[in-house]
Every structure is written in C-alpha cells, then in structure tokens.
Amino acid sequence: MAYRLLPVVDLMINRANDRHGELENETAAIAWLFNNREAHMKALARDIVKAGEVYEPPLVSPDGDKFVVFDGNRRVTCLKVLEYPRRAPNAELQQFFSTLKEKWKGGPSDKIMCQIEPDRDRVDDILFRRHTGSQSGVGQSTWDDRMKANFVNRTGKGNAVSVADEVEKRLAAAGMSPSRRKLPRSTMNRLLSSEAFRNRVGFSINRGRLEYTHREPVVLKALQRIADDLAKREIVLGDIWDVEGKRAYLDKLEADGLLPSAKDSLVKPKPKVAPHPAPNPPAPRSAPEPAPMRRVNLISRTDYGIPWPGRLQRVRAIWEELQFRLVLTEHPNAISVLLRVLLELSVDNYIEQTELVVLSDKLATRALKVAEDLHEKRKIDAKYLKEMKKFQHDDRLFSADTLHRYIHSKDFAPSPEHLTALWDALANLIVNCLKF
Template sequence: MKANFVGRTGKASGVHVADEIERRLSEANLWDRRRKIPRSNMNRLLSSEAYRSRLGFSVARGQFEYTRDEQAVLKALLRVAEDLTSKKIVLGDIWDVAGKRQYLDQLEREGALPTALHVPTKQSSVPLTTKLLHLPPPPKPTPLPKPDPRTTLIPDYLSYAVTWSGEQQRLKAIWEELQFHLKLSEHPNAVAVMFRVMVELAFDNYISKAGLQTIHENDNLSNRAGKVVTDLFAKKKIDKKYHDECKRLQNGDQLFSVATMNRWVHSPTFNPSPQHMTSMWDSLSDLVVLCINA
C-alpha cells in the first residue's frame, strides 16, 4: 500500500529499504520474486542506520551503499529475509529497540552478520588496454585542496550508529545541537560546555545500564571515565590500544583529559579551541557511542 501511494503521488522519501533488498537478492539469484518479503517488518527492523550498519549497508545519503563486502551483506540479508518470510521472526519480536537488538545479537552470535573482516574491495579502474599492453597507468592530476566541510563538533556529514531510547531525549537533543546547530567558529564556549555535559551523560548511561558500582558524591567524572573504559575492555568491546588511549582521560596534566573539559566549564581564562575540541571528539566518538548504545 505504501509503495502504491508513492507510485501515485510521487512522494518518495528516499530508498525503500525492503524493496531494495528484495531487488538485490533477486538480481543475485538468491531470491524468488514470487516470494514477498514482509515489507513493514523489514522496514521496522532496519529503521535506523544503527541496525543497517550491523548488516553491512547504509542509506544515509539517500542511496543504498554497501559498507561491508557485498557477498557477505547479501548472505546476511538473505538470512533476515528468510526469517521474516517464514515467520520465524514476527512483528512482536522486533517491535521495539530491545527486540531488534536481541535478534541482531543472535545473528551475530551465529556468525550470520558481516564483520570488520568483510571490508569491501574496490575494483581497479585501470583501463583494460593499459593492462594488456603492460603500460603504466596515466598519472592522476593533482587534486585541488578541498575546504574542510566540518563546521560543528560532531560532523554533520557523517552517520553514527547510535540507537536512541526513550529515556535519552535530553542526551539526543544535546547530540543534535552539537551535530547540526552549534557552529564551532561562532559558539566555541557553548560547544565546549555541551560537549562535557554529553560525555558525562553518556558515561552515566553506561554505568547505569552495565550495573557498575553506585556513583558516590566523590565519584567524579574522571573516576567514572576510568570505570567505563575498564568495563568495556573487560567485556572485549574495545581493544587494548583504544583502552590505553581512553585511559588518558584520567591524566589531569594532559590536554586530552577530563580535567581539560572541567577547565572549559570553570576556568575564567582557559579558552576552548575548536581544533582541540574536534581532535578530542574524534578520539572519544567511538567511546561515547558505545556508552549511549549500552
């Protein structure tokens, strides 16, 4: 019915995920078009980039793009299509965030999802005649330097695999202000303060969801950062290299630290630098996303 409405009115809103998946599976001779995938259920399951990312594709820019090896992604999509079509998985199983995560986590445990090992390979663009004649490829023209498109702390041209829950409305609002509204060049102080608040709320969310030790009054942000990083490493959600990098947050004598964030808020003389803040975000972004998605 939705597809018919779009056909009549032309009011399409981008890629129709379920239709695109069915088409690609059919073209790869993995699916019989006479078998109809439950479109509403497929679209509900893959309603956000966070879930699509786990299956190895994205539609963030209005186009279907593989973010993992095509064959590995098609295999995972075929498994989901089979589960939905056979009614092994029904609407009630994927009605909310918890159900979607539970289903995708089960697929991950079974090895049915693409992993970081399935990096897509790019085909060579060297012309065939050049290969046959064993000639070196023509030199590429030196591209002109592109202006940095980044104007906000969280780049507005990137898609992060964040899954928001109902109780995270303020955290989501802060994230969106830092990604779409507060310009680094115009509001560096506001960005710095909101950055610090977002990190604290993300850490508190992880501590609450992971059931870590109750936060006491003297359990400052630096100590909370240490607890979070240690627990993530123990659960093998981050590797040793990233663990050691994030542990620097507890070192008060370094620019990359919670102490620096506190000076952004409380110091009358310590001015936040846009370059410094973007560098910190680039280092902390994976940690913040893990804490929000806990």
C-alpha cells in the same frame, strides 16, 4: 478502516511521532509540541474552541485497550489540555488553556471521531501522502528535513533503494529464499531502515547499492533467518515498530550467533604502489587553493549512525545543539559544558545498557572502563584504547581534568581549536556508547 467515536482519554499522544523522533513517554511528547510549536498550538486551540469541534478525525491505531495517535497529535493534545489545563508544561500555558476552556460553550467533548487503522503499514502510507501545509498552525504543520529523515529512518519509505527488494534478489540467487511464503517487504524495509541496523546485519547502502561490509556467506545466513522470521510471521510489524523493538530483535539474533562479528569484517586491501613510479610533471601554475573552511559547529553535520531510542531523548537534544545550533566562535563556554555532559551521559548509557560493573564515580575511570570493554568487543582498536588511557592524566589537553576545568575554573577559557580537538578525540567513544 473504520470511523468511530473514541474517548479522548483512550487516545495516546505518539511518543515516536516523526516530528521529533522517539521520546520517553506521552508527557514528553506533549511538552515537545508546546516547546517547539507553541504559536501553532495556541492558534489551533483557539480555532477548535471557536469552531466547537475538530474537523479532521485523527488517524489512530489500536495498542492494547488504547489507541496511538499517528496523525492529529496536535489536535488531540489541544483537546486533552483543554479538558485538563494542568497538563500544559508551564503556568502561562495552563492559564491560557483555562481561559480558553471557559470560552468553549458547552465545554470540550469527552469523545472524538477517529479514523481507526489497525494496519500500521497502511498508517505509514497515509502519513506519507498527507503532510503538505501548515496554514499558520490551524492546518497540519509541514515536515522539515529532519522530520522527513525521522520518517524514512523509522519506516524505510522514501529511500532511493528498497532494501527488501535487494535482499530478496540476493537470497533468491543463493537459493536461500523463504519457502512457500511471501516476504513482507514493508516490514523488512522498516527493520533495516537505518545504517545503524543494516551495519549490524553486515551490509550498507552506498549510492543506491547494497554493499557487504562483512563476509557474504555470513551476511546471507543472517538475512535468511530474518526473512524466515518475517515470512513465518514470528516477527511482525508491531515487534519492530520502534528503535527498541528493532534493537531487541537484532540483539536476540546476535546472542544466537546469527549476526556477523568483527572477525567477519571485510578489510579493503591497501592500494598497490608501483615499484618505480614515474616522476610527476611540474604542476601548472594556478591560483592558490582557498584555505580550508573552519568548522562552524562542534559536531560535523554527518550521519553518525546512532538509532536514537526514546530513552536518549535528552542526549539527542544536547547532540543536536552541538551539531546544528551552537556556533564554536560564539558559544565556546556553552559548548564546553555540553561536551562534558554529553560525554558523561553517553558513558553512563553504555554502562547501564551493558550492565558493566564500574566501581568508581570518577568520569575518567568510567570512560576508561568503557573503552576497555569496547576494545574487548572489538568496537575500537588498541591504538584508540591507548589514547583513552591518557585521558586520566591531568597534564594533557585531552583529559577529563580539562573538561572539569571548563566547568569549574574561572580562569580556564575554552577555545574553538581546543574544543574541536577534544571532540575529534572523544567522538569515537561517544558514538559507540550511544549505539547501545
């Protein structure tokens, strides 16, 4: 670890900061900070100008001839915008920073003392111990539950079970451990930090235990290859630092036929039914069961296993509005429009990522083409494909025409019941599209 004066222009605001998850680029990361922490950013900028310096050196890591900021993104953003106020995302903030810049005696420095840490795993260890208080925006903002989840999903730190330890034990028991080389556990944990990627390799973490979702010999073979690649340093931390890196590596393994396929999936047997079950005794009288709780948001608050790469920044924002913010009974019109947008962007993402040829601009046709391709890949079953074929019919509630009328018809009013029925019907397609 070293401390050195670095040019502010050589520092890159982290597009994959755990505050927001992966975004498209530095500009999007700067915009997110102001859109979601405007009061804190203004308070911090005032404090920097008043003090004439930044007290805590940002934590950075080399990336080519630049340095990515891992701790201190708000500080560095304030310095960048104070130097060039036009980088602020709107006119009001540009004026605010222009005025502040004039008050800074001597003006902002073009260099800042930084803590340089080339070891990305050590960077995560430092981040894990630092975030404690916000001090009204002058200090570091405390991570909320979503930000902590982003950190855990990206790094694997803080999970109840060490995936790397479990994998190492099972490979050792099968006599398949990497020979003469130590397995880098932190890199393994990072690669398999989320269920979306664990499921591709053929296992899941359930209640703190590793459970196979595909045939054990096939899964062990895949894990052995991953362990060998990591142990031999053919794949290093920088290669799988973000979602795209992890996906690219697993895609290569899949192309080489090393990951489990649908035919390797473990199908749980149906429970056996006794031939002559004993009659049930009469149930004791009790108070009537409470009515089931109605859904508050369109998308239920469960983990759908979507990795969320930076290119899906807008789609993720729409998803979170539908999952956490917009209430079905209060915002049915906004929800109906966003559901239509979410479906179209999800379908387009699948077409783009898979390079699927679709010769139609109609949403219903594109959705059906995607569903057929998902069926060929054994991601959805024949029954669901049959339902998607009905999506083109105009005389059904579950149809593209219904979504179209939600937007364009002045007489067609969405109801919470209709919207939840539509989401329940489309969820499988949308989630599968966003996993590519």
